[in-house]
Amino acid sequence: MQNVVEKKAAGSGLRERKKRATRAALTEAAVRLAAEHGAEHVTVEAISEAAGVSPRTFFNYFDARDDAFVMVDAESGARVRRGVLEAPAGLSPLEALREAMAAELAEIEQRHEVWDLHARVLSASPHLLARSLAAHLADELGLAEALTERLGGGPATAAGPVPSASEKERRRALDLYPRLLAAVGGTAVRVAVEHWCAQQDRLAFTDVFRQVFEHLAAGLPAPSGENRRR
Amino acid sequence: MQNVVEKKAAGSGLRERKKRATRAALTEAAVRLAAEHGAEHVTVEAISEAAGVSPRTFFNYFDARDDAFVMVDAESGARVRRGVLEAPAGLSPLEALREAMAAELAEIEQRHEVWDLHARVLSASPHLLARSLAAHLADELGLAEALTERLGGGPATAAGPVPSASEKERRRALDLYPRLLAAVGGTAVRVAVEHWCAQQDRLAFTDVFRQVFEHLAAGLPAPSGENRRR
């Protein structure tokens, strides 16, 4: 226990704050150590020690060691989902998705350093990148449901009652289109981020992001001249 | 290093054959046991015993226990890549990709049982599904390169010599478009397979596949009436 100093701040219970602090300390220690020595050579013991807790405690916060490197923001998915539902009714599904994701990623360029560190750690070991993908995969289904709701509620009835029977059917077997849209959207963001990171700060993320979604909206035609940038 | 002749002509040697047999026995035992008891409860020891080798030998064939469940076809990526390059010159990049992938997946409905078993094992534990995704992710880059080559060679010169300088640049930083196309294509296939598996044999895979790529080519517009199927 290193941080016994700061205790008096208001807000919620001390327990909650301590828990969040411990979790943050663990992730930060994990990422920092991984950036220095390579993720593969960072043991749970080292992370725990750097965070000032016992190795056993680590597993009270993460199901697996790798999660400490990957788990960045658990509520990101929920925010994007809300963004899709709250997007202006005039937008097409793809546009709504674009806007929701753009809003979520707006802070990327601000918290640029953290993301860069994370990106370097992840890309250094494909193993972790896969795990990161898996995390996003979990959100994908929820996103597809949100898109389904946006389509079902439709532009006609803003807050109309949804048929109760078809609701359950929707959960059981989502439509192909929203599933595809959610999956492709997530993939597009991934490619945009990777491409942006690869070109070390030589172009703004916003531009890459916009370009990717233009490609999608155009039906992925062969780029001729104008759209042709690396 | 006494190379009398080419000794790696085929599986002629007894050694090679035995190795392939052992690997096949391991994967089969792994999948079979996983389908029965759940992948999480299948130990390396159990797999090895079922395959008739020592536990230590298992790790001579796989880097990790989970690989035994996932490693299905290592040359699939290479085939798709070739398919993209050999596709008729008249096709658009997206169409070329669609054809290459369709050719690769043609055998899916034939080897239907094997795929179903694998699919059930994978979907039962998201952990493995992620690993499977990672495997496909590795192919994605190669696929992007193939698409780049198809674009670069272009419809003008069928087999023209590639500039040596730009070749290396291409490897270093691929264009955004082929990267996006490769990633989105892979994702589309994944969604198609998942959707097909979810609707237990109620529709032909070919139809789902075609529909998904129609969505992509149309720029993912909101489906109205005609395209609206689950």
Place this chain on the structure above:
DNA sequence: ATGCATTTTTGCCTAGCATGCAAAATGTGG
């Protein structure tokens, strides 16, 4: 403040994963 209930941390223990190393077993070629 004190005592009690709840939650969190911690140490201990077990099972399993993964790898290096060297000896034994097995296939290969002369």
Place this chain on the structure above:
DNA sequence: CCACATTTTGCATGCTAGGCAAAAATGCAT
């Protein structure tokens, strides 16, 4: 049959993961 190369195997080691119960920390009511 004899060297040679490759593969398998046992052994030893370190790390991951989680169950369990004791101990510490915290919240709450009195």
